[in-house]
Amino acid sequence: MKRTWLVGDIEIVPVIEAEGPTVGTFMLPDADPAAVLERHGWAVGSFVAPDGRLLTRIQALCLEADGAKIIVDTCVGNHKTRANPFWDSLELPFLEDLAAAGFPRRDVDVVICTHLHVDHVGWNTMLVDGEWVPTFPNAEYLFVGEEFAHWAAEGPEPGQDVQADSVQPVVDAGLARMVPPDHVVGPSVRLTPTPGHTPGHASVVIASAGREAVITGDLMHHAVQVATPHWGSGFDVDSDMALATRRAFIDRYADTDTTVIGTHFGGPGGGRIITVGDEHRLVPAG
């Protein structure tokens, strides 16, 4: 199911690289399908498949705001050597899909990476004559400075060098801008710091004509975490901070009109956080 979001005068368009039901323990060790069905019956039929697998997605969220074409996160990318076999050496028509959605790569003005994990930076670059070059040659790429410094210091992981093939070439081309995690992109778009999953992680707030939406990034990976924020990701760099950030985020947006759009949420893709009894849930927005 693919839908766009209207936030005041701004349309947010998902361009999906991959999607499907997945055994949730890959992302969330607690999300065994049986446990999901037992604890999260509320989400079956929307964010959860009938067999308890989680509906997930890898996508770029694209919008035009304040006269700029903006892409939030750039998926896994093509031709990249990756440790995860499902992400290794992909050849997917992402750029064609992006252009069809109204975002041909040369027209993109701003690329925002919520953080610098492998599935959020891939299309930052593309392979041309054996070299990694920026996919969006006319864009300014916004990286949170603390996030960039963290991964630059970490060095390559076994089986992949994400920084070298998907981040550093953008810096070398002079297209990267290091920003604080509360950077104001324009009158309608700003970052908000949501650290823990990674040190410089930021979510993206979009506001227009009295309406607001927030793109989560990976502060949560799936809607079930709205009800069980203690179901952390095995990929959280600082799990205590990630949990505190998730709880603060849920409290901040619960029972408001803000649309929460999940970067990895499948099914309806997002919705509004509501309080039901002593817990929170995510209900698809109309």
Ligand SMILES: [Zn+2]
């Ligand atoms: Zn991710």
